[in-house]
Amino acid sequence: MNPWENEGSGPEIQRVIVTVVGWDRVGIIAGVANTLSMHNVNILDIRQTILQNYFTMIMIVDISRSPVSLQELQLILRSKGEEIGVEIHAQHEDIFKYMHRI
Amino acid sequence: MPISLTPEEIMETIRMIQSENLDIRTITMGISLRDCAHSDMKRVAGNIYDKITRRAEKLVQVGEDISREYGIPIVNKRIAVTPISLVGESCAGGDYLQLAQALDRAAGQVGVNFIGGFSALVHKGLTRGDENLLRSIPESLALTQRVCSSVNIATTKAGINMDAVYRMGRIIKETAERTRDRDAVGCAKLVVFCNVPEDNPFMAGAFHGSGEPELVINVGVSGPGVVLNAVKGHPDVDFGSLATIIKQAAFKITRMGELVGREAARRLNAPFGIVDLSLAPTPAVGDSVAGILEAMGLEKVGGHGTTAALALLNDAVKKGGSMASSHVGGLSGAFIPVSEDAGMIRAVEEGSLGFDKLEAMTCVCSVGLDMVAVPGDTPAETIAAIIADEAAIGIINKKTTAVRIIPVPGKKAGDKVEFGGLLGYAPVMPVHAFDVASFIKRGGRIPAPIQALSN
Incomplete structure (x- = not known):
C-alpha cells in the first residue's frame, strides 16, 4: 500500500502530518523518529527534501496507539525541535486534505 | 475517495499559515x-x-x-x-x-x-x-x-x-x-x-437574525496575505488568468473555514451555519486588501482603476469561495476598513485615497464605509447624509452596505486616532463641508427602488 494514499486505512488510524524544517545537520531524522517511537507513534511514511534551501522532512504518522494526545505530542515535538535546532509541527491530516482535495 | 498529498502541497499550506497570515x-x-x-x-x-x-x-x-x-x-x-x-x-x-x-x-x-x-x-x-x-x-x-x-x-x-x-x-x-x-x-x-445579513459572523455588525436556529456556528475566514502573494507571483498575466489565480487562492482559504466551522459545530453540538468569504485585512504587514490592488498594478489605492481592480478581486473571491463551502453567507466580500488595513491607511496619509473614491469602492465590494475617522466637528446632518449615500448604493445595487464612522471630538483632518488592537489606527479624513441640513431634515422614507428598467 502506498502510505500517501488514504485507501485501506481503517477507521482506527489517526493520521497526523509532522513537518520538520530547519538547517540540515546530523541526527535530525534520528532525533525525531526516536521521540515518536518513545511515545508509540507509528511512522507510515517519510519524505525528505530541500525546499528553498531548507531541510524539509514530512512524515505521515499514526497516533492511534499512542498514549499521548495530539496536543501533548505537539508540545513534546516542539521541545525536541528546540533541542536539535529545527522547527517541528504536528497537525491533523484533515487541514491538508480539506485545502487540496475536494 | 483516494487521498494523496504531495510534499509541495503540505508545505504550501504551512507557508500560507506561517508567512502569509492565513x-x-x-x-x-x-x-x-x-x-x-x-x-x-x-x-x-x-x-x-x-x-x-x-x-x-x-x-x-x-x-x-x-x-x-x-x-x-x-x-x-x-x-x-x-x-x-x-x-x-x-x-x-x-x-x-x-x-x-x-x-x-x-x-x-x-x-x-x-x-x-x-x-x-x-x-x-x-x-x-x-x-x-x-x-x-x-x-x-x-x-x-x-x-x-x-x-x-x-x-x-x-x-x-x-x-x-x-x-x-x-x-x-x-x-x-x-x-x-x-x-x-x-x-x-x-x-x-x-440590507443587513442575519448570519454575519464579523463584528461590529453581527447579530442572530430572526430566521436563525436556536444555536448556530458561523465562521469568518481571512487571508488577504495569501491572495496578495498569489497575485504578486504573476505580475504579467492577463485579467482572466489573474481572476483564476485569485479564485484558486480563495478556494483554499475558504476550505479552512469550512473545516474549522464544521469541526467547531460538531464539538459544540450546534448546527453549522455559514462560512463568510470575506477577505478581512489586519494592520499586520502583508495582510492588506489595498496591497492586493496595488500588486495588480495600481501605483496607489485610490487612483483611477481602483474600483475596477476591487470589483475583479471581490468577484473572484466569491467565485472561488462559493465552491469551497456548502453554505456561504454573511457579508462575503473584500473588506476595506480604513483603520484596519495598513495599505488603506498609507493611501489616505499620502493623499491618494479620499472619501469620494472610498464611497465608489463600496459599490463593488463587501461592506461600506468602514472604520473611517472624520473631524469631530462634522455635523450630525452630514453624517446622516453619508449614511444615506451608502444606503442608496445598497438599495439600488441590492447589496449590503454599512457605515462605521467615527467623528473624533477635538480632531481635525490629517490628525491620527489610535483605537488599539485589531481596530488599528486611522488618519482623520476630510469630509465635504457643504450644508445638507435642509435635505436631511425633510424626514420620511425614500421609497423602495423599482426592480425593472435596470440601468
Whole structure:
C-alpha cells in the first residue's frame, strides 16, 4: 500500500502530518523518529527534501496507539525541535486534505 | 475517495499559515435570546446572562483546541445574539443599559472579546423596543467593553428610513461625545446597515437574525496575505488568468473555514451555519486588501482603476469561495476598513485615497464605509447624509452596505486616532463641508427602488 494514499486505512488510524524544517545537520531524522517511537507513534511514511534551501522532512504518522494526545505530542515535538535546532509541527491530516482535495 | 498529498502541497499550506497570515478570523456562535423576554428588566438581564454563559461555556476552549490540533490560528471567538430590541420589548422599563451590561458580563465570563446584537431593524419604522434600544446606544457603548451595536435603516424592498438615518447621525455624534476620552471608540462598535445579513459572523455588525436556529456556528475566514502573494507571483498575466489565480487562492482559504466551522459545530453540538468569504485585512504587514490592488498594478489605492481592480478581486473571491463551502453567507466580500488595513491607511496619509473614491469602492465590494475617522466637528446632518449615500448604493445595487464612522471630538483632518488592537489606527479624513441640513431634515422614507428598467 502506498502510505500517501488514504485507501485501506481503517477507521482506527489517526493520521497526523509532522513537518520538520530547519538547517540540515546530523541526527535530525534520528532525533525525531526516536521521540515518536518513545511515545508509540507509528511512522507510515517519510519524505525528505530541500525546499528553498531548507531541510524539509514530512512524515505521515499514526497516533492511534499512542498514549499521548495530539496536543501533548505537539508540545513534546516542539521541545525536541528546540533541542536539535529545527522547527517541528504536528497537525491533523484533515487541514491538508480539506485545502487540496475536494 | 483516494487521498494523496504531495510534499509541495503540505508545505504550501504551512507557508500560507506561517508567512502569509492565513487564519480563521472568527468563530461566532449565534444564540437566540427570544426565550429571555420578561416584563421585569432585571429578570431579562439575568436570563440573558444565564443563557449566554450556559450555551457558550465551551466556545473559547473548543476554538483553542481546534486551533492547536489543526495548526491554524483562530483569532477571535465571538457571540452574536438576537437583536436586543426584540428581547427587551416586553420590559416595562425603557433603558436597556442593564441588558447591555448583562451581555458584557456574559461575554467576559466566557472569554470572548466582542458580543454583537445590541441591535434593531428599523428600515420601515420603530417599535417601542426599537425606540428604547436606539435611545440606550450611546450610554451602553460608553459603559461596556465588549458590546457591539448595529441598526438596519434601509432595505431594497422597503427603501430608506430617513428619519432613522438622521437619528443615527445624532446617535453617532452622541456616542463619540460619550467616549471622547478614548478617541470616540464607542463609534467603532456601532454600525449602520442597509440590507443587513442575519448570519454575519464579523463584528461590529453581527447579530442572530430572526430566521436563525436556536444555536448556530458561523465562521469568518481571512487571508488577504495569501491572495496578495498569489497575485504578486504573476505580475504579467492577463485579467482572466489573474481572476483564476485569485479564485484558486480563495478556494483554499475558504476550505479552512469550512473545516474549522464544521469541526467547531460538531464539538459544540450546534448546527453549522455559514462560512463568510470575506477577505478581512489586519494592520499586520502583508495582510492588506489595498496591497492586493496595488500588486495588480495600481501605483496607489485610490487612483483611477481602483474600483475596477476591487470589483475583479471581490468577484473572484466569491467565485472561488462559493465552491469551497456548502453554505456561504454573511457579508462575503473584500473588506476595506480604513483603520484596519495598513495599505488603506498609507493611501489616505499620502493623499491618494479620499472619501469620494472610498464611497465608489463600496459599490463593488463587501461592506461600506468602514472604520473611517472624520473631524469631530462634522455635523450630525452630514453624517446622516453619508449614511444615506451608502444606503442608496445598497438599495439600488441590492447589496449590503454599512457605515462605521467615527467623528473624533477635538480632531481635525490629517490628525491620527489610535483605537488599539485589531481596530488599528486611522488618519482623520476630510469630509465635504457643504450644508445638507435642509435635505436631511425633510424626514420620511425614500421609497423602495423599482426592480425593472435596470440601468
